[in-house]
Amino acid sequence: MPRPRVHSPDAVLDAAEDLLVEHGRAQLTIRALAERSGASNGSVYHAFGSLETVVAAAWLRRARSFLTLQRAAVDEALAAGDVRRAVQAAADAPARLADDDLRAARLLVSLQRDDLLTGAVAPAVAQDLRALDATLATTLRDLAHAVWDRGDAAAVDGVTACVVRLPAALLFGEIRAGRVRAHTRARLTAAVGAVLDCGPPS
Amino acid sequence: MPRPRVHSPDAVLDAAEDLLVEHGRAQLTIRALAERSGASNGSVYHAFGSLETVVAAAWLRRARSFLTLQRAAVDEALAAGDVRRAVQAAADAPARLADDDLRAARLLVSLQRDDLLTGAVAPAVAQDLRALDATLATTLRDLAHAVWDRGDAAAVDGVTACVVRLPAALLFGEIRAGRVRAHTRARLTAAVGAVLDCGPPS
DNA sequence: AGCGTAGTGGAGCGTTCGCTCTACTACATC
């Protein structure tokens, strides 16, 4: 049939990851990506369709394994009946990922999720992104039910503060720097506990 | 003497603020700024020297009033002998600013401090920026001394987590959206308390 | 009236960007 691939899409994503982690989104240009990956401009567009799609696909690849890891930690704590620890484990998941695979953690931290769906992203990848959003939303809703026996927006917001916003504040900087200190994780767990004790907004 | 100004620098900064808050840094181009402010390209460069300088000056103008407000809140609590409340008040300062002057708060939140000193910033403004950094550093050191009777890097880091990182996580999103809920401020205060109880890293 | 000075306006330079386009290539099938 057709000519075989010389450059695997994964190799292109690897190169994109390097550039994102080392120099940030602004430095990830199609020219830099072509040079780093060895693939030509044309090959990248043939495979992905747009640069935004490359970025989204790179993020997606790592986000999937993160959410898997996070979900496992949550389920383990829930199975043990420790609801509070389930939320704390979910919040701590980025630190765990940094231990397991620092490169993946640094990639996830180098992009803002909200900036990924820009309209130039290929439909298939955009759909996967939304599916992943739904996965996280499910985890958050499950936690809200476990903690407060409620699944409304206010309850989910409380859990989101614990599981998304607090880790972003306390962990992301250290992940970027390459090392998460044990003391920082302890702080996060304490902060999560305190926010949980506030309860959900009336 | 010379020709009088038609466009005050402050009016240019106002226009820059509008664009930053409404559309973000990427949309603040010299052309958009010229159109919005009424000043010509040439006038802006005559007054500021570079676009980065405009951005830095706009941020500086608001950061100054923020730090003044924050310092006042800290001093009040310290004078009352309530060290814990001093840290909590410092953390809560962005929410207070949002109440007083939402526009100013939204501007401060729309930029990353670290991205401001890019080398293209005019020396005078760059120096003011560094002076402001020093002001914040003093506040953080004072708080560290008050809380733990220590001024070393680890102690300052503990206070920084409370006063910089936690507010960024919990408040900034709501400031961007235009309203900080009372419940969110309560959460922040609780989180700060919990992190303080962790103590500084060994 | 002539001059120096600070400010104004806008054409346009040089660069970089994402992306398109087309000629070309390596394979499977017939």
Place this chain on the structure above:
DNA sequence: GATGTAGTAGAGCGAACGCTCCACTACGCT
């Protein structure tokens, strides 16, 4: 060997960017 197909290579298009440059202007001073 001809043909169809998917992948490759890279020149270059059009647009946007920050910034420069220079002719011009409104003022106080002499």
